[in-house]
Amino acid sequence: MFDIGEKLKTLRINAGFTQPEIAEKINVTKPTYAAYEKGKDISVNTLNELAKIFNIPFESFFMDNVEKFKQIENKGTIKRIPIISRVSAGRGEYGTDDILEWLEMPVSLCDGADYATFVKGDSMEPKILDGDLILIKKDEYLDNGNIGIFRVGDDVFCKKYFNNPITKEVILKSLNSKYDPIYLDENFHDDFYILGRVICKIDYNF
Structure with missing residues (x-):
């Protein structure tokens, strides 16, 4: 738990x-914003808007201490990462490269990330949950055991x-045992691409 509601209030x-006043700035009702401060679920887009209003990096909401993250220097330390369309942690979903939003994060927390999605x-549970935002480093070569994004x-x-x-043979395994591995022999290599390596996740589903 990151106590986002308490941080918003502070x-x-x-x-x-x-x-x-804050409710008006983010175009929600006063009761809706008040509920955010009491711990109601809040979207990434809304958190991004609030981060801009309070002049803090988005990632600051996930730090342990409100005063600590307010001390972060924005200048020269923030990286903008594109959020592209979602990927599947299941049996496959078509993906495109359309940019949905931009994520601003401290470089120290996302160094090496090229995009997010x-x-x-639930096939990667318990490590990666449905709805998690993951940061990806573009890479055509992975080591065995790496978690990656594949087409x-x-x-x-x-x-x-x-x-x-x-x-x-390439094997793509799920962490959730109810999903069977995907086996790809050399005949499928022309239809198989490594899109990148997962370097971390942001879980905002509280």
Whole structure:
């Protein structure tokens, strides 16, 4: 738990705003914003808007201490990462490269990340949950055991990668045992692409 509601309240009071003033700035009702401060679920887009209002990095909401994250220097330390369409952590979902939003994060927390995307499905539970936002480093080569993003034909998956150098077979494994592995022999290699390695996740489903 990151106590986002308590942080919002502290930031608002320190900035000298009332709840109705913040609600108006993000185009929600006063009761809706008040519920955010009490712990109601809040979207990434709304958190991004609030981060801009309070002049803090988005990632600051996930730090342990409100005063600590307010001390972060924005200048020269923030990286803008594109959020692209979601990928599947299940049996496959078509993915495109359309940019949905931009994520601003401290470089120290996202160094190496080239893009972010949402995960749909439960095949990577318990490590990666449905709805998690994951950060990806573009990479065409992965080590065995790395969690990556892969395109197989028109479908995109988030899976754990294994490669047998003798048989040249690629195995994409789920962490959730109810999903069978995906086996790709050398005949499928023309339809298989490594899109990148998962370097971390942001879980905002509280």
